[in-house]
Amino acid sequence: xxxxRNYLRLEDSYLFAxxxxxxxxxxxxxPEKDVIRLGIGDVTLPLGAPVVEALGRAVKxxxxxxxxxxxxxxxxxxxxxxxxxxYYGEKNVRVDESEVFVSEGAxxxxxxxxxxxxxxxxxxxxxxxxxxxxxxxxxxxxxxLYMNGHEGNRFLPMPxxxxxxxxxxxxxxxxxxxxxxxxxxxKAWVDYANxxxxxILFDAAYEAFVNDPELPTxxxxxxxxATCAVEICSFSKTAGFTGVRCGYTVVPHALIREGAELNxxxxxxxxxxxxxxxxxxxxxxxxxxxQAGRQWVREAVGYYMENARIIADAMExxxxxxxxxxxxxxxxxxxxxxxxxxxxxxxxxxxVNVVGTPGEGFGKNGAGFFRLTAFGxxxxxxxxxxxxxxxx
Amino acid sequence: xxxxRNYLRLEDSYLFAxxxxxxxxxxxxxPEKDVIRLGIGDVTLPLGAPVVEALGRAVKxxxxxxxxxxxxxxxxxxxxxxxxxxYYGEKNVRVDESEVFVSEGAxxxxxxxxxxxxxxxxxxxxxxxxxxxxxxxxxxxxxxLYMNGHEGNRFLPMPxxxxxxxxxxxxxxxxxxxxxxxxxxxKAWVDYANxxxxxILFDAAYEAFVNDPELPTxxxxxxxxATCAVEICSFSKTAGFTGVRCGYTVVPHALIREGAELNxxxxxxxxxxxxxxxxxxxxxxxxxxxQAGRQWVREAVGYYMENARIIADAMExxxxxxxxxxxxxxxxxxxxxxxxxxxxxxxxxxxVNVVGTPGEGFGKNGAGFFRLTAFGxxxxxxxxxxxxxxxx
Numbered sequence: 001x002x003x004x005r006n007y008l009r010l011e012d013s014y015l016f017a018x019x020x021x022x023x024x025x026x027x028x029x030x031p032e033k034d035v036i037r038l039g040i041g042d043v044t045l046p047l048g049a050p051v052v053e054a055l056g057r058a059v060k061x062x063x064x065x066x067x068x069x070x071x072x073x074x075x076x077x078x079x080x081x082x083x084x085x086x087y088y089g090e091k092n093v094r095v096d097e098s099e100v101f102v103s104e105g106a107x108x109x110x111x112x113x114x115x116x117x118x119x120x121x122x123x124x125x126x127x128x129x130x131x132x133x134x135x136x137x138x139x140x141x142x143x144x145l146y147m148n149g150h151e152g153n154r155f156l157p158m159p160x161x162x163x164x165x166x167x168x169x170x171x172x173x174x175x176x177x178x179x180x181x182x183x184x185x186x187k188a189w190v191d192y193a194n195x196x197x198x199x200i201l202f203d204a205a206y207e208a209f210v211n212d213p214e215l216p217t218x219x220x221x222x223x224x225x226a227t228c229a230v231e232i233c234s235f236s237k238t239a240g241f242t243g244v245r246c247g248y249t250v251v252p253h254a255l256i257r258e259g260a261e262l263n264x265x266x267x268x269x270x271x272x273x274x275x276x277x278x279x280x281x282x283x284x285x286x287x288x289x290x291q292a293g294r295q296w297v298r299e300a301v302g303y304y305m306e307n308a309r310i311i312a313d314a315m316e317x318x319x320x321x322x323x324x325x326x327x328x329x330x331x332x333x334x335x336x337x338x339x340x341x342x343x344x345x346x347x348x349x350x351x352v353n354v355v356g357t358p359g360e361g362f363g364k365n366g367a368g369f370f371r372l373t374a375f376g377x378x379x380x381x382x383x384x385x386x387x388x389x390x391x392x
Numbered sequence: 393x394x395x396x397r398n399y400l401r402l403e404d405s406y407l408f409a410x411x412x413x414x415x416x417x418x419x420x421x422x423p424e425k426d427v428i429r430l431g432i433g434d435v436t437l438p439l440g441a442p443v444v445e446a447l448g449r450a451v452k453x454x455x456x457x458x459x460x461x462x463x464x465x466x467x468x469x470x471x472x473x474x475x476x477x478x479y480y481g482e483k484n485v486r487v488d489e490s491e492v493f494v495s496e497g498a499x500x501x502x503x504x505x506x507x508x509x510x511x512x513x514x515x516x517x518x519x520x521x522x523x524x525x526x527x528x529x530x531x532x533x534x535x536x537l538y539m540n541g542h543e544g545n546r547f548l549p550m551p552x553x554x555x556x557x558x559x560x561x562x563x564x565x566x567x568x569x570x571x572x573x574x575x576x577x578x579k580a581w582v583d584y585a586n587x588x589x590x591x592i593l594f595d596a597a598y599e600a601f602v603n604d605p606e607l608p609t610x611x612x613x614x615x616x617x618a619t620c621a622v623e624i625c626s627f628s629k630t631a632g633f634t635g636v637r638c639g640y641t642v643v644p645h646a647l648i649r650e651g652a653e654l655n656x657x658x659x660x661x662x663x664x665x666x667x668x669x670x671x672x673x674x675x676x677x678x679x680x681x682x683q684a685g686r687q688w689v690r691e692a693v694g695y696y697m698e699n700a701r702i703i704a705d706a707m708e709x710x711x712x713x714x715x716x717x718x719x720x721x722x723x724x725x726x727x728x729x730x731x732x733x734x735x736x737x738x739x740x741x742x743x744v745n746v747v748g749t750p751g752e753g754f755g756k757n758g759a760g761f762f763r764l765t766a767f768g769x770x771x772x773x774x775x776x777x778x779x780x781x782x783x784x
Contacts, residue, residue: 001558001589002510003650007657010664042462052455055672059451062635063444070434070634104496104637104670111665115531118394135664139507166393197393242462243454243671245496258395265399272402272527273503278496279635280447281670 006141013131015361019345026349035349036384038311038372039357041175043240045303047284048296051239054287058280069279074271076102076248080282083289084248093220099252099263101270102285104277106205106234106247111136112273113201113230113249116265117167124165126157128176128362128369130203133169142167149365154323155179155332159192166198170219173206176362176371177332178324180215186222193228197257200229205247208238208301210327226252230262237329237375238297239288246277246285304329307381308374314385318392329374332359344370352387398533405523407753411737418741427741428776430703430764431749433567435632437695439676440688443631446679450672461671466663468494468640472674475681476640485612491644491655493662494677496669498597498626498639503528504665505593505622505641508657509559516557518549520568520754520761522595525561534559541757546715547571547724551584558590562611565598568754568763569724570716572607578614585620589649592621597639600630600693602719618644622654629721629767630689631680638669638677696721699773700766706777710784721766724751728784736762744779 019039027035047055061067075081081100088095103109110132119141125133127146137144145163149155155177170189172181181189193200202219210217219225231250235241251263287293312325315333322333335344341358348354357373359366374381411431419427439447453459467473473492480487495501502524511533517525519538529536537555541547547569562581564573573581585592592611599609611617623642627633643655679685704717707725714725727736733750740746749765751758766773 001591001649002513003652003654003657004508004510005650007508007660008652010660044460044462046457046460047454049455052451055451055454056448059444059447062439062447063441065438068436068438068632068635070436072635105667107667108665116396116399118396121394132664139661139664199393243460243464245667245670257393258397260395260400262395265395268399268402269531272524272531273500275497275499275637278637278670278673280672
């Protein structure tokens with residue numbers, strides 16, 4: 001018996017454990033202090049009424065013999081895939097129902113889609129970025145090449161003609177930097193991928209936060225993307241589904257490598273290793289696309305984006321370099337006074353009782369940077385910002 | 393870009409597509425006929441009231457700011473893991489909460505657990521069996537050795553000292569044969585695995601159908617299993633969760649290979665590639681273990697087992713060789729008059745308008761055998777049996 005020894009090469013992530021420990025120690029020493037958390041990537045608003053009603057109706061259906069549903073389609077119910085196709089239509093993107101796969105979350109899809117590719121592929125991953133891209137490829141033993149994000153490119157690395165990547169991760173709006181690629185920038189990536197036969201894995205989990213109509217919310221808004229890109233999307237941040245679990249992945253029929261349609265491979269993967277998403281959840285997800293659901297999403301996103309604006313305005317006022325915060329729920333800032341990420345973490349925690357996330361948790365280029373999120377309560381965000389400005 | 397070429401080595405499964413086509417053609421030609429399906433592996437009873445109530449309460453909680461829950465634990469909420477530990481306690485099995493991992497279904501776990509093992513392991517798979525074991529290992533390029541099930545061993549193959557298996561699949565009660573290993577037989581497998589450092593993947597999806605108190609319902613009822621076995625279980629057939637999606641996997645801390653705790657590797661796998669199960673679903677699963685939930689499960693299992701008894705009695709009466717049907721919802725019979733699986737399929741469909749599943753869909757040793765399931769409506773089962781006996 002041989003274990004998968006790639007697992008032993010994974011770096012332990014102490015980031016969130018270290019944060020929890022530092023916050024715990026501080027609170028134990030200062031029980032009277034009101035510590036505000038602006039570090040979380042989780043949503044705080046409850047589910048919207050249209051979703052709650054749809055979930056409740058589906059629960060009732062499951063309790064009656066006439067309306068009970070057992071195994072569903074591996075790729076998701078047609079009613080939900082149709083709604084997703086409609087959503088793409090509003091973005092002027094034509095997607096066929098058979099190209100849409102519903103799952104219990106974008107994270108699973110991001111990890112599981114790698115099953116379609118040989119271990120012998122070079123992977124291009126931005127630094128800094130969501131750590132799951134790196135870890136899932138280490139687990140498979142793939143070689144990873146990093147694309148450097150930095151102040152100079154506003155954390156939007158562009159293709160390097162001298163680097164051959166086979167699998168390319170693009171996260172836009174980016175987690176943690178909040179940076180969003182323009183159409184012209186994405187076009188350069190699509191051209192690079194098509195020229196080299198690479199595949200782009202486009203993580204669009206934060207697409208609903210893009211407000212600027214000039215910025216792309218789907219890679220399929222870029223000409224040529226259907227022959228090189230898979231797009232992965234989520235209901236988590238848009239509709240508050242972090243605890244409900246639903247996402248979807250688009251794999252165009254036009255995306256062919258070594259003579260095989262990736263769509264067919266993914267269908268085979270999902271039908272062999274997955275048994276579909278809860279009917280109840282899928283009815284909830286369908287309601288996200290109803291008129292009332294869309295209205296609720298607009299309000300929820302608006303609420304979080306007002307938080308983002310408050311934080312971003314404070315950074316402007318303080319003269320702190322930052323990106324994100326405008327078409328993204330994340331504000332990525334350069335630690336003032338040349339502090340390291342952890343020095344700034346301690347400065348905020350001890351000085352003003354605000355918790356954020358040190359940038360180096362997202363890659364080496366995150367050193368000296370810091371992530372604040374807009375997913376908190378607006379009054380807490382205002383109070384946190386007041387304290388940060390006052391302390392300055 | 394290299395795709396995973398192992399996918400191209402997968403055999404296309406036409407079994408259920410062929411069945412659907414034949415049934416469709418028959419119904420088109422004979423629209424007046426009442427075709428009864430005894431081929432499905434899906435449940436037909438709706439969810440029980442205790443589960444429906446728990447799901448409904450959880451939906452309401454998710455709609456209120458005070459009780460909303462975002463991301464949960466990767467390994468499942470403590471309330472559910474505690475209930476599962478209690479269920480094992482009733483089987484006289486001691487499992488720690490940290491050894492229990494909740495997932496959105498046993499099928500996913502059966503597939504995903506393979507991520508912990510190198511491609512260079514030999515896999516022992518019974519024939520006939522649930523086809524997912526074979527396909528998931530073909531996808532990873534592993535060498536597969538088959539353990540032959542046949543009339544002689546009543547489809548319960550035993551270890552062969554001359555065969556070195558590294559990963560061993562045991563499904564008991566077996567799908568499709570309904571055969572259940574005795575404690576002595578499982579002990580032989582546990583000893584074989586411990587002696588050779590192999591790992592048993594024990595699929596216990598049908599454990600709730602075991603009625604005979606002498607038969608094991610968990611591999612951990614066998615001494616030594618904690619150092620060699622992972623157990624995978626499901627709420628699908630027990631509590632009617634095929635459309636709700638929830639299962640769980642037990643990975644004992646004592647299970648160590650090449651110096652690594654498989655429990656740690658699995659936690660790392662799940663925390664990296666998975667984001668937990670819906671809070672709503674987990675509250676529903678918790679209710680399965682309540683007093684009312686347990687009572688409902690007993691009644692549902694009793695209902696299906698009455699169907700199984702009706703079918704098994706008919707086979708006895710007709711002098712047809714079969715196994716299963718007593719501690720399992722599956723009846724696995726030898727096609728009468730030396731018919732092939734498909735000949736018997738046609739005979740039943742055309743002759744008495746009953747649909748079952750040809751055994752060869754589960755492996756080459758299934759040729760000449762046939763699966764009937766107990767998951768139908770009791771009146772339909774009675775009618776099907778009446779027709780089969782009459783036609784004889």
